[in-house]
Amino acid sequence: xxxxxxxxxxxxxxxxxxxxxxxxxxxxxxxxxxxxxxxxxxxxxxxxxxxxxxxxxxxxxxxxxxxxxxxxxxxxxxxxxxxxxxxxxxxxxxxxxxxxxxxxxxxxxxxxxxxxxxxxxxxxxxxxxxxxxxxxxxx
Numbered sequence: 001x002x003x004x005x006x007x008x009x010x011x012x013x014x015x016x017x018x019x020x021x022x023x024x025x026x027x028x029x030x031x032x033x034x035x036x037x038x039x040x041x042x043x044x045x046x047x048x049x050x051x052x053x054x055x056x057x058x059x060x061x062x063x064x065x066x067x068x069x070x071x072x073x074x075x076x077x078x079x080x081x082x083x084x085x086x087x088x089x090x091x092x093x094x095x096x097x098x099x100x101x102x103x104x105x106x107x108x109x110x111x112x113x114x115x116x117x118x119x120x121x122x123x124x125x126x127x128x129x130x131x132x133x134x135x136x137x138x139x
Contacts, residue, residue, distance in 0.1 A: 004138070005084065005135065005136065005137050006134075007133070008134075009131070010088070012126075012129045012131075013087040015129045015130070016088075016138035018088055019049065022077055023043070024086045025040065025073055025096075026074050027053060027122075027124070029071045029132050032095075040076070045125045049080070049122060050110070050124075051110070052113075052119050053119060054120065064133050068094055068095040070093055070094075071124060072089060072090065073090040073092075073124050076088065084136065086132065086134070087132065090124060090126045090127040090129050091127060092126050094122050094130065095125075103121045107121070
């Protein structure tokens with residue numbers, strides 16, 4: 001395998017479809033005025049990503065007066081041997097889902113990251129979606 005790869009841009013639809021094909025990603029948010037990243041389980045529903053996460057005190061900021069906190073969400077599938085695959089980044093407002101019925105449903109399909117850990121159900125609106133695929137290059 002050649003080390004030459006090229007990057008192809010994915011459409012919004014392709015990106016969300018690939019994101020829905022995996023169950024683990026990383027949410028990026030601000031904690032104590034610094035960037036923080038946590039791995040989480042997710043599912044994609046239309047134009048939003050739903051995660052089950054414990055973000056500590058940060059969750060209070062998500063429900064702030066501005067209608068949610070801007071976060072990034074990233075997931076990928078890159079082969080460790082040939083370094084081919086894809087990556088998708090979503091940027092959007094995250095909101096705590098307080099509907100008890102929806103919370104119960106999401107907790108049934110999204111496992112907790114760790115046993116007995118406190119968690120919240122958070123929906124991220126996919127406002128900006130950027131995805132790419134690494135494919136074999138010519139060379």
